[in-house]
Amino acid sequence: MSGKIALVYKSKYGSTKKYAKWIQEELDCDIYERDKVNIKKILEYDTIIYAGGLYASGIKGFKLIKKNIDKISEKRLILLAVGYCLGSERDIDTIKERNLQDGLDKKLEFFYLRGGLNFNELKFFDKTAMKMLRNKLANKKEPLTEEETLLLGCYEKPHDWTSKKNIIPLIEYIKGK
Ligand SMILES: Cc1cc2nc3c(=O)[nH]c(=O)nc-3n(C[C@H](O)[C@H](O)[C@H](O)COP(=O)(O)O)c2cc1C
Numbered sequence: 001m002s003g004k005i006a007l008v009y010k011s012k013y014g015s016t017k018k019y020a021k022w023i024q025e026e027l028d029c030d031i032y033e034r035d036k037v038n039i040k041k042i043l044e045y046d047t048i049i050y051a052g053g054l055y056a057s058g059i060k061g062f063k064l065i066k067k068n069i070d071k072i073s074e075k076r077l078i079l080l081a082v083g084y085c086l087g088s089e090r091d092i093d094t095i096k097e098r099n100l101q102d103g104l105d106k107k108l109e110f111f112y113l114r115g116g117l118n119f120n121e122l123k124f125f126d127k128t129a130m131k132m133l134r135n136k137l138a139n140k141k142e143p144l145t146e147e148e149t150l151l152l153g154c155y156e157k158p159h160d161w162t163s164k165k166n167i168i169p170l171i172e173y174i175k176g177k
Helices: 017-029 088-099 123-139 146-154 162-176
Strands: 005-010 030-033 047-055 078-081 109-114
Touching: 005 017, 017 030, 017 047, 017 078, 017 162, 047 162, 078 088, 078 162, 088 109, 109 162, 123 146
Parallel strands: 005 030, 005 047, 047 078, 078 109
Antiparallel strands: none
């Protein structure tokens, strides 16, 4: 592992932040909240890790990296998305299609980890969006998929799939193992 590493993250309810702190502990790298850092600072590093929560398949705050990709393309870039989905091949394809257009996926290494969902703590807008989704699922004629069933369960009680061991593949990749 060589060069300076920056980890930039954006987390709305804390799951991505938890992963970011664990990664920072393992790599002993500099860590920044997305809204408290600018691109000039990020460009001082050789390796950049961007971590963001998933909202309607979009990676929160990733625009900062995307719009500066030409300046970053000389560097090693790692992208981590955190969401509730199971992380199936189809899920990953959807996330990549939504966030990594125009060959962007070839310029970085992508990782996905499961976060959590606590319906009761959601802010008004997010709660409304999730209520609409629940109604849609409740009225669905076809049988629910595993993921949809899992999601409905999140309305009943909080779910947290975060675990420090989940970061191992990402850490090993960065350390070049
Ligand atoms: C309104 C809303 C939309 C979401 N959309 C997705 C999604 O498209 N895919 C997914 O896997 N997770 C989705 N999630 C789940 C979040 O990504 C998950 O709660 C994650 O842990 C959030 O990370 P954060 O707490 O760091 O912001 C959504 C959550 C909310 C509240």
